[in-house]
Amino acid sequence: MRETDLYGPVKAYLEAAGFVVKAEVGPADVVGVQGDDVVVVELKAGFSLTLLQQAVARQVITDAVYVAVPRWAGRAGWRAFKGNIGLCKRLGLGVLSVRLEDGFVQAHADPAPFKPRKSKVRRGRLLGEFARRDGDPNTGGTRGKVVTAYKQDCTRIATHLAAEGPSRGAAVAKATGVAQATRIMADNHLGWFARIERGVYGLTAAGRAALADRKDLIGVKAGAGRTRQKGRNEMES
Numbered sequence: 332m333r334e335t336d337l338y339g340p341v342k343a344y345l346e347a348a349g350f351v352v353k354a355e356v357g358p359a360d361v362v363g364v365q366g367d368d369v370v371v372v373e374l375k376a377g378f379s380l381t382l383l384q385q386a387v388a389r390q391v392i393t394d395a396v397y398v399a400v401p402r403w404a405g406r407a408g409w410r411a412f413k414g415n416i417g418l419c420k421r422l423g424l425g426v427l428s429v430r431l432e433d434g435f436v437q438a439h440a441d442p443a444p445f446k447p448r449k450s451k452v453r454r455g456r457l458l459g460e461f462a463r464r465d466g467d468p469n470t471g472g473t474r475g476k477v478v479t480a481y482k483q484d485c486t487r488i489a490t491h492l493a494a495e496g497p498s499r500g501a502a503v504a505k506a507t508g509v510a511q512a513t514r515i516m517a518d519n520h521l522g523w524f525a526r527i528e529r530g531v532y533g534l535t536a537a538g539r540a541a542l543a544d545r546k547d548l549i550g551v552k553a554g555a556g557r558t559r560q561k562g563r564n565e566m567e568s
Contacts, residue, residue, distance in 0.1 A: 340434035397425035497533035
């Protein structure tokens, strides 16, 4: 596939909108003019940093700058394409896709100033996890295992059960400071806990193995839950 294969369909698309179109004018791949309106389109066989850099550089000529690339293929292609649309919107760029089979051109975004919409839900989740997590047990850029507040709570519960044996949920919650201890053991997402009898839970073999893995204990001490709960009580009083 060549960039030149995109030119014919893009030219026809702009001409249908009333623009006079010419290729390779100055630094621009495609230029369309309609009265005082100027549109610039940069052509590439795929999204790349070079394409975005070139398109952003053309914004000194006009605000109406588009990138044009071949239409995606498959679900994975659409996911990647959709992510690139979001990036282009943040840069104030428009996005065109070209279906080479029949020359169909589709506009997925038009050039416009980007106004990000904040998500109160996502902000709340992030700050909630930040507040619940004890210490800073991870290294930025980590791939794979991440010690979350939930994992820390599970580790506190497992540590208590390893020391005290099967226990009632209320007793575990009081001893560890993990208010949702009963729910965590009942849901058992990590496979660490087993219901012994109604309201009483113990450790599984997987739970004991997890405690043997020191990585799961980073930033967690057996009494950390009690210390954290005590501090909260003092603050509330």
